[in-house]
Every structure is written in C-alpha cells, then in structure tokens.
Amino acid sequence: MEKLQRLSSEDRDNLPAYLDGELNEEATRRIESILVQSSVARNDLELLSKTYDLLDELPRPDAPKDFIEKTLATVKMERVKVSLSDQVWFQTSQKILVLLGWTVALVIASVAGFAVTNRMVERPDDVLAEELPLMRNLDRYEEVQSIDFLDQLTRSEELLNQMRKATSHE
C-alpha cells in the first residue's frame, strides 16, 4: 500500500471501532496492517482519537446538594397521589377480573360449541326416531308390494268398499 493512499470507506468506518477495541480479530489485523503501511491512515486514526478526547472538555456538572432530598420528596408526593391503576389491590383485582372474564368466555364458547355440534351432527338415534312410522308399518308396506295397486285402490271407490267388506267378514 502506498504511503499516502486513502483508506477505503469500510476501513475508515472501522477505525473508531478499532480504537475502541470493538473489532473482531480479523478486522483488527487488517487495520493494523494498513496502519503499518499508510501514514494517511495513522494520521486519520490520530485525529479521530484526539478529537474524541476533546469531549473530556465538556462540563460535567454535579447534581445540586439538595437533589436527592428533592427527588425523594417528589417520590413521596407521587406515592400519596398514586393513581388507582398503580395500587396493588387494584392490579390484583384487575388480574382476577381478567381471569374471570376469560373463564366465562371459555364456558360460553364451550356451551355454544356443544349446542351447535348437537344440532349439526346427526346421531343414529335421530335417524331411527325419524324413520319410526315407516318401521312400524313396514310389514304392511311389504304386503302391498305394489305402489300402482295402492294408487288404483284409492281411485276406485267400489274396489275399496269390496275390500273393506271382505276384511270385515274375516
């Protein structure tokens, strides 16, 4: 590397982290190798370090002597007017209410779920109950054998009377 060669953008970005010891081993070695070869890099590093050190010139004011006292007094006042939502009993009640709410919601959901499935899903017993009239008269229906014959019978009044007479004689 030439003595006056400019640093790449990435190398330049890494200089502060190098100064802070925050680079990984590989990146540290790379920066050190650049520094050995480039006086521009060494100059940049020195400027970065020195300008950063100037921050130590900033005033570091101490807190006023009564700061702790005032802060504690403010905290005490805060405690007195502590809001409802910050009180332990309120928070506990709130938690219990939330829990209760969820329990009620769960029960309602279970009942509704049961009711819906009960109506929607057909059970074998329901089918049997529905078909009961048919089952009761199954023997008769089998004796009749023909639907056409039944139709003729209902249309012919005379034939129907004859059959009634015949069955009443028996």
Place this chain on the structure above:
Amino acid sequence: MLRVKDGDDSAFAQIVERFQNRLIGIFTSMFADSALAEDLAQEVFLRIYRAKQGYEPTAKLSTWIFQIANNLASNSRRSKGRKKEVQFQVGGSGSQAVQVGESNVAEKSAMMPTRQLDKTEMQERVQSALTVLNERQRMAVLLHRFEGMSYADIGETMELSTQAVKSLLSRARENLREVLETYVT
C-alpha cells in the same frame, strides 16, 4: 433495585445518589441546559420508582436506567419540537444563552484555527460541535465516552444492534473530527 421493589426507600436513595451526577451529566451534554438536565434526571428517578414493581433483573441496572433516560430524552425532544439549533447555556446557571448551530461552528472553526483557546472557550466549541450530531449519535457518543459502555450495552440501551451502534459511532466520530480537528495539535 430488588430492595427498592420490596419498599426499601433507603435503597432508592442510594440509587439516586449513585446515578444523579451521571444522568445530569448526560442530559446536560445532550441539551446544554442544566435546569432541563436536572428536571429530566428527576423524571428518570420517578419513572424508576413507578416501575419498581415490574422490575426484573434481566439486564444491568445501569443499562435499564439509561434506557429510561434515552426514552425520556427522545420524548422530551419530540414533545418540545426542538430544532437542530438549540439554546446553549455554557458554564452553568446565569450564563448567557447563545444561539449556536452547525454553520456557526464551522464558521468559528475557520476563523480561528490555530489560536490557543482557554478552557471555557474550548468547552463552548466542544459543546457546539455536539450539535452537529443527530440525537441518536449524540446519545451513543455520550454513553460510550462518559459511561464507558461497550457497543453491545449501548445497543441494549438504545434498542439497536451492535452493528448499528458501530455505524452510528463511526459517523458521529467522523463528524466530530471534521468539526474539531482544527483544535487539536
């Protein structure tokens, strides 16, 4: 903090004592306003107190506290609609507020590049140089420089990845170098 959670007020006083200067220092450098810095620091302690019941020791206490400070600083800036140019009160109470902005810093830098500055002037220059940084860069720089936080801890405090912190600090320090290099020999 666990003692504070159990209602030990003396433990809370110890936390205030331990962090008061650190928070006021950070906020003063952030906003260049010592009165605002004190108010914000007090608000941080109030928030800590309010949040004591929910505190879980999953992170370092300092990280948690500066996380609150960072959120508060962001909210404060947003709510007050602060502009990039801020009122500066350098040198504590009673000093004159000076309008200092990005272009002003550059102008001053160009006008007196080599003159030896006294401590107060240098403080002014450095404080002004911070205005070149955006809010996140400034907070990252202050946490790194004054709190000695690692990139990982800054990331946790500011809810950023370590890589993002690295980029943030790199840009910030490059910006500081551009503004302040005239003052280093």
